[in-house]
Amino acid sequence: xxxxxxxxxxxxxxxxxSTAAVNTASGESAAEEPNHDGEPHNGGGTASRLxxxxxxxxxxxxxxxxxxxxxxxxxxATSDRAPIFTAGLxxxxxxxxxxxxxxxxxxxxxxxxxRALLALERRELAxxxxxxxxxxxxxxxxxxxxxxxxxxxxxxxxxxxxxxxHLDAELNLDPDDIVNPTQAAVASATAFTLGxxxxxxxxxxxxxxxxxxxxxxxxxxxxxxxxxxxxxxxxSDPRRAVIRVIIGGAAGLALTYGIGHLFGTAIG
Numbered sequence: 001x002x003x004x005x006x007x008x009x010x011x012x013x014x015x016x017x018s019t020a021a022v023n024t025a026s027g028e029s030a031a032e033e034p035n036h037d038g039e040p041h042n043g044g045g046t047a048s049r050l051x052x053x054x055x056x057x058x059x060x061x062x063x064x065x066x067x068x069x070x071x072x073x074x075x076x077a078t079s080d081r082a083p084i085f086t087a088g089l090x091x092x093x094x095x096x097x098x099x100x101x102x103x104x105x106x107x108x109x110x111x112x113x114x115r116a117l118l119a120l121e122r123r124e125l126a127x128x129x130x131x132x133x134x135x136x137x138x139x140x141x142x143x144x145x146x147x148x149x150x151x152x153x154x155x156x157x158x159x160x161x162x163x164x165x166h167l168d169a170e171l172n173l174d175p176d177d178i179v180n181p182t183q184a185a186v187a188s189a190t191a192f193t194l195g196x197x198x199x200x201x202x203x204x205x206x207x208x209x210x211x212x213x214x215x216x217x218x219x220x221x222x223x224x225x226x227x228x229x230x231x232x233x234x235x236s237d238p239r240r241a242v243i244r245v246i247i248g249g250a251a252g253l254a255l256t257y258g259i260g261h262l263f264g265t266a267i268g
Contacts, residue, residue: 055184056191057230059099061223063195065249067091068219069256071203072212076260079208088203092196100189107181114178117171125162132166133158139169198222216253223249 070091074084125132133154140150157165167173202215227245228238 053233055103056187057226057233059188059191060195061226061230061245062099063092063095063192064198064219064222064226065252066095066192067196068199068215068249069252071199072215072253073256073260075203075212075215076257077263079211081204084203084211085200088196088200092193092200095196096189096192099192100185103188104181104185107179107184111179111181114173117173118167118175118178121166121171122163125166129162132162136166136169195222195226212257216250219253220246220249 067088071084071088074087078084136154136158137147137150140153141147145153154165157169163175167175199215199219202218203211206214223245224242227241231238231241
């Protein structure tokens with residue numbers, strides 16, 4: 001009897017953390033399965049932080065590619081620093097603003113959804129507590145606990161903090177960690193700006209004859225590093241990601257330089 005109680009208490013203390021660990025390991029970060037009220041089961045915790053890190057890497061990658069294409073294209077038409085600098089700076093500012101606005105709108109929608117789910121869960125716990133307890137028990141049964149142990153775990157967690165128990169088990173949401181659209185917008189704009197500064201400086205600092213080669217080498221190295229990091233975060237093969245991004249970056253730079261040289265010469 002004492003051994004059974006010990007096992008039950010251990011399961012109660014560790015089940016919620018184990019649930020989050022399983023979701024993180026499997027890479028769940030979006031709605032997967034609806035429950036009886038159509039609520040999505042979201043991935044949170046470490047997975048969310050990794051998604052933010054990946055978004056930062058992708059933002060920097062966008063900054064590198066976008067501004068590199070602009071400055072190399074203009075450099076194909078003229079060797080004057082002024083128009084190159086103007087085009088690069090305009091691309092940096094426009095891109096950072098665009099990234100910030102897009103991220104703000106996207107994360108605001110996510111925040112509204114999370115708040116709606118929190119309100120729904122609170123209402124269900126207030127109106128149908130027995131149904132919610134049965135649902136929580138079923139969730140733990142589906143994770144491998146025996147019916148008796150699952151019922152004990154569900155009751156103890158509900159007695160401790162019913163809302164937190166359901167948010168973790170059903171939605172993997174932390175009510176104290178709702179996404180912040182302003183923070184996301186600033187992070188996205190910052191990542192883009194840092195990435196964009198590389199090609200802008202690389203095209204302006206060297207002598208005219210070395211500008212394009214130096215920029216291309218710097219950009220391809222940076223893209224390779226960003227692609228490799230993004231692949232590691234996502235759990236994919238870094239070598240393939242690096243090869244893809246370098247080939248794509250080189251093709252894009254060659255295209256923009258060729259267009260700038262062709263049309264700049266023709267128009268000029």
